[in-house]
Amino acid sequence: MSSEKMNGIKFDPREFFLRREVMVIIVILALLTFLYSSRGVNIILTIFIDFAVFAIITMSLNLETGYTGVPQFGRVAAVIIGAFAVGAIPGRIMAAMMGLPSGLEYASDTVNFRLVPEITALLTTSYLYSLLFLLGSLAIAAVCGAGIGWLISRPAIRLKEAYLGISLLAFGDFFMWVGHNWTGLVGGSVPVNVPDPFRIFGGMRFTIIVLVIFVIAFLVFLYLQKLTKSPFGRSLRMIRDNDVSAGAAGKNIVSVRTQSLVIGAAIAALGGGLYVLYVSSVASIGFTRLTFTFWPWAFMMLGGIGSNIGVLLGVFLLSILRTMIVIFRYQWFGFLTVFGIDPLWLEFTLLGAVIIIVILFMPHGLVPEKIEPMLPKSRVRRVLERRQLAKEGAK
Amino acid sequence: MTPWMASGLVYASGLALTAGSITLLYIVTRTFNFAVASMATFGFYVAYTGVAIYGGLPYQYYPLVFLFGSFLGIVCYYGLNRHLLYRQAAEITLMMSTLGYDLVLLSFIQMYADFLTHTYRLFPRRVTMNTYDFELFGERAAAIILPIIAIVFLTALHMFLTKTKFGVAMRATIENPILAGASGINSDKVYLVSWVISGGMASLGGAFMAMAMTGSPTMGMFTIPLMFAGAILGGLTSLYGGILGGFMIGMTEYAGVFYLSQQLGPWVLGYRMGIPLILMAVTLLFFPRGLAGIPLSKYLKSLSGKKRGDGV
Amino acid sequence: MLTVTNLNSGYGKLQVLYDLNIEVPGKGITVIVGPNGAGKTTLMSSIMGIARVTSGEIIYENIPIQGELTHNLAKKGISYVPQMGNVFAELSVMDNLNMAGFLMPRDEVKKKSEQMTEIFPVLKKFIHRDAGTLSGGERRMLAIAMGLMKNPKLMLLDELSTDLAPIIAEKVMMEVARLRDELGITILMVEQMAKRALEIGDNAYLMVSGEVRYSGKADDLLHEPELCSMYLGIKPDSGQIADVAKPSVEGSEE
Numbered sequence: 010m011s012s013e014k015m016n017g018i019k020f021d022p023r024e025f026f027l028r029r030e031v032m033v034i035i036v037i038l039a040l041l042t043f044l045y046s047s048r049g050v051n052i053i054l055t056i057f058i059d060f061a062v063f064a065i066i067t068m069s070l071n072l073e074t075g076y077t078g079v080p081q082f083g084r085v086a087a088v089i090i091g092a093f094a095v096g097a098i099p100g101r102i103m104a105a106m107m108g109l110p111s112g113l114e115y116a117s118d119t120v121n122f123r124l125v126p127e128i129t130a131l132l133t134t135s136y137l138y139s140l141l142f143l144l145g146s147l148a149i150a151a152v153c154g155a156g157i158g159w160l161i162s163r164p165a166i167r168l169k170e171a172y173l174g175i176s177l178l179a180f181g182d183f184f185m186w187v188g189h190n191w192t193g194l195v196g197g198s199v200p201v202n203v204p205d206p207f208r209i210f211g212g213m214r215f216t217i218i219v220l221v222i223f224v225i226a227f228l229v230f231l232y233l234q235k236l237t238k239s240p241f242g243r244s245l246r247m248i249r250d251n252d253v254s255a256g257a258a259g260k261n262i263v264s265v266r267t268q269s270l271v272i273g274a275a276i277a278a279l280g281g282g283l284y285v286l287y288v289s290s291v292a293s294i295g296f297t298r299l300t301f302t303f304w305p306w307a308f309m310m311l312g313g314i315g316s317n318i319g320v321l322l323g324v325f326l327l328s329i330l331r332t333m334i335v336i337f338r339y340q341w342f343g344f345l346t347v348f349g350i351d352p353l354w355l356e357f358t359l360l361g362a363v364i365i366i367v368i369l370f371m372p373h374g375l376v377p378e379k380i381e382p383m384l385p386k387s388r389v390r391r392v393l394e395r396r397q398l399a400k401e402g403a404k
Numbered sequence: 405m406t407p408w409m410a411s412g413l414v415y416a417s418g419l420a421l422t423a424g425s426i427t428l429l430y431i432v433t434r435t436f437n438f439a440v441a442s443m444a445t446f447g448f449y450v451a452y453t454g455v456a457i458y459g460g461l462p463y464q465y466y467p468l469v470f471l472f473g474s475f476l477g478i479v480c481y482y483g484l485n486r487h488l489l490y491r492q493a494a495e496i497t498l499m500m501s502t503l504g505y506d507l508v509l510l511s512f513i514q515m516y517a518d519f520l521t522h523t524y525r526l527f528p529r530r531v532t533m534n535t536y537d538f539e540l541f542g543e544r545a546a547a548i549i550l551p552i553i554a555i556v557f558l559t560a561l562h563m564f565l566t567k568t569k570f571g572v573a574m575r576a577t578i579e580n581p582i583l584a585g586a587s588g589i590n591s592d593k594v595y596l597v598s599w600v601i602s603g604g605m606a607s608l609g610g611a612f613m614a615m616a617m618t619g620s621p622t623m624g625m626f627t628i629p630l631m632f633a634g635a636i637l638g639g640l641t642s643l644y645g646g647i648l649g650g651f652m653i654g655m656t657e658y659a660g661v662f663y664l665s666q667q668l669g670p671w672v673l674g675y676r677m678g679i680p681l682i683l684m685a686v687t688l689l690f691f692p693r694g695l696a697g698i699p700l701s702k703y704l705k706s707l708s709g710k711k712r713g714d715g716v
Numbered sequence: 717m718l719t720v721t722n723l724n725s726g727y728g729k730l731q732v733l734y735d736l737n738i739e740v741p742g743k744g745i746t747v748i749v750g751p752n753g754a755g756k757t758t759l760m761s762s763i764m765g766i767a768r769v770t771s772g773e774i775i776y777e778n779i780p781i782q783g784e785l786t787h788n789l790a791k792k793g794i795s796y797v798p799q800m801g802n803v804f805a806e807l808s809v810m811d812n813l814n815m816a817g818f819l820m821p822r823d824e825v826k827k828k829s830e831q832m833t834e835i836f837p838v839l840k841k842f843i844h845r846d847a848g849t850l851s852g853g854e855r856r857m858l859a860i861a862m863g864l865m866k867n868p869k870l871m872l873l874d875e876l877s878t879d880l881a882p883i884i885a886e887k888v889m890m891e892v893a894r895l896r897d898e899l900g901i902t903i904l905m906v907e908q909m910a911k912r913a914l915e916i917g918d919n920a921y922l923m924v925s926g927e928v929r930y931s932g933k934a935d936d937l938l939h940e941p942e943l944c945s946m947y948l949g950i951k952p953d954s955g956q957i958a959d960v961a962k963p964s965v966e967g968s969e970e
Contacts, residue, residue, distance in 0.1 A: 569818070572811050572814065572815060573818060576807060576811075580804055582801070583801055583802060583803075583804065584804075585764075585765075585786030586786055586787075586789075587815050588787050588790030588818045588866065589787055589818050591787070
């Protein structure tokens with residue numbers, strides 16, 4: 010490769026459009042246009058929310074799996090904790106401050122459905138209250154997530170590869186069952202309502218939510234980009250690629266991995282909390298391994314393990330396809346109803362097929378992880394220029 | 405027998421087979437088979453379809469259950485696992501590939517359940533297979549017949565692995581694939597046979613478990629952590645360890661739930677799956693190699709031979 | 717009999733052998749010596765289809781065999797005794813021999829394994845014991861017996877003498893020489909005990925860092941004092957060539 014190309018001075022349109030990222034973006038835009046023209050703007054907003062929530066969760070998974078090499082099959086655990094924390098704690102705090110019942114009875118459906126509208130009513134009186142409630146909820150979610158990430162990492166961190174994956178899967182399921190059965194927390198199988206900090210925007214609620222979640226997803230993306238390029242990120246990759254030599258180089262493997270799991274869990278819990286605020290209720294039945302562990306894995310594998318941009322594109326593309334199956338299922342797969350089959354199950358087929366196809370034909374995903382220099386581009390260019398000068402000088 | 409023991413025996417026999425299936429496949433191909441979940445569910449549905457549509461006892465359909473599971477295994481091997489093994493894929497990739505296969509199978513199961521509802525007016529989403537059982541010596545027949553079937557099957561498997569030429573060749577490949585290849589043993593065939601056996605075992609295990617629990621399209625998905633827990637408890641190094649691990653997980657769950665719910669009240673029932681997982685976590689904490697790391701395994705060893713990779 | 721031309725191979729992304737050329741003539745012992753990490757074992761693995769061959773040709777009896785699956789090479793009459801893990805430790809000695817004769821019909825396996833227990837009486841003594849319980853020397857005997865089971869035309873022996881007491885190693889070497897002299901088997905052997913191996917060998921290659929540094933008659937290499945002292949740790953002019961062709965049946969007993 011010539012140095013000109015490396016410096017990005019020359020722009021080659023053909024090469025630009027043949028780059029995989031660009032091609033994927035074009036496909037995404039085409040699908041979005043198609044959906045917009047056939048179903049209107051609401052479907053686009055729904056896709057955006059899906060995208061943003063799952064982008065946060067999948068990026069956290071990518072931090073743990075892609076950069077640290079921990080096969081996180083228990084992603085659902087941190088998401089659940091985030092969701093439950095937002096469902097259980099901020100509402101109770103508000104209730105306590107307002108002098109309403111805030112103990113175990115808060116979660117029982119007969120009390121809850123009268124309590125929550127009162128709290129929401131208070132929130133709609135002031136933008137400040139709403140904002141504080143939103144930020145407080147997210148902070149609580151992140152803190153609880155970090156705590157659970159640390160707790161889970163204790164017994165698991167010393168295990169290896171598939172062993173570790175299975176243990177994490179089991180822990181994830183454990184939290185799932187706790188959520189389904191502990192009625193005092195968030196109502197068990199009966200959904201619990203959550204005070205809605207976005208109600209204050211009235212008819213604009215949906216759009217504002219999309220914006221807020223998007224902004225948070227973007228901040229998470231920036232943070233992770235920065236984190237993975239930092240010395241800490243380098244240690245992560247070093248440990249992922251060869252933990253023995255990383256240990257020999259003086260890296261504390263257990264501590265670095267634990268940090269990564271804690272950060273990842275905090276981010277995933279944030280995603281879970283945002284999802285709950287968007288739906289404005291917690292139904293513990295909805296938080297399954299399938300939705301919050303396996304889908305993010307499929308997103309990540311399609312996008313490219315260890316590449317944040319790839320993960321974003323993977324989430325976007327697959328979210329669209331998933332929504333399209335749900336929308337067009339009777340139109341496209343109507344023949345299945347002749348046998349009494351609901352075409353909705355094709356969602357699982359899609360998920361499984363994506364995983365299989367990616368593994369067989371695109372092991373590195375849409376946008377493979379690039380082996381990038383750790384320095385910013387401008388400094389790389391300067392170093393290269395200096396080297397070029399030195400070479401010419403030698404001649 | 406107390407009621408919990410009868411169901412516990414049935415359930416634990418099923419878990420023993422599925423955990424054995426996971427272990428067998430892992431020691432031969434390094435693949436953690438997620439698809440065991442759907443294979444088990446399919447096993448249940450084959451037996452259910454048999455009794456619900458054609459009548460008779462669930463037991464008479466077990467050969468068919470085994471064959472169907474083997475078929476699913478063969479499809480997975482030729483469609484997926486074989487290519488990855490030749491590519492020498494990482495363990496996680498192998499595991500993820502079976503997860504993809506599992507999800508595809510799960511969607512087929514759901515569609516099949518829809519199909520049964522629509523075409524035969526059945527209720528395949530909440531099935532109590534018990535109703536098709538009969539009584540034997542004042543007990544549910546399943547509590548006696550299923551452990552016997554499991555023992556006969558495992559004895560046959562043991563004979564196959566120790567007495568036949570191909571069985572010995574399988575053990576040889578497990579221990580030392582390179583030397584086995586150099587001796588002229590076709591590893592491709594060994595992998596295929598291990599998929600056939602473990603697929604059949606998984607399906608059979610699922611059909612067993614349905615005799616003790618409510619059969620539904622997601623039953624495999626909900627019990628797979630326990631199957632894995634059994635395999636991990638067994639130490640993942642010997643087939644017999646895995647089978648024992650699965651059996652112990654199943655029995656602990658039933659015994660634990662029974663006694664704890666008597667002591668603490670019925671709310672324990674909701675957390676029943678936590679009990680075997682705690683057993684697994686505690687075992688791993690003290691014996692990171694599972695049952696194989698407990699001195700007890702000395703007795704196991706006399707059955708199974710030494711640890712993998714032992715010797716020069 | 718076996719010709720390796722311009723072989724490049726390695727494991728994964730790591731290249732170990734660079735443009736290697738080896739010629740193994742029929743009915744003789746070809747010895748490959750060299751320091752650690754020279755790629756001797758990788759050469760064996762490449763021939764047997766275990767390591768990844770990126771380019772080059774391996775021709776066995778006029779047929780290219782690179783990229784062939786390992787068990788098919790076994791069918792063609794090549795037998796391989798690896799350095800590590802050369803017996804099935806979990807199987808009995810009997811089953812080990814049976815496995816080595818996996819491709820042969822049942823009665824022939826029986827005849828052949830009886831023949832092996834005659835050549836190596838020590839195996840007869842422990843026929844029902846697990847191979848993992850044998851001593852190092854006994855294991856090597858079993859490994860050689862397993863290599864011989866399928867009437868090979870070509871035997872690849874990887875570091876037979878490693879881990880063995882010097883006296884036993886000497887006996888193993890004697891056996892190897894006898895295989896050539898009595899059974900007329902072509903042997904390609906990699907050896908750390910360079911001096912002894914060169915003494916019984918016909919042709920020799922010295923490999924360093926994945927390349928051939930010397931090729932020629934084995935005796936001649938012994939008389940290259942510089943190469944010997946630099947790479948093989950043999951003092952120049954230290955020994956006469958011993959009389960090795962003397963077969964010794966007792967030699968295989970403990």
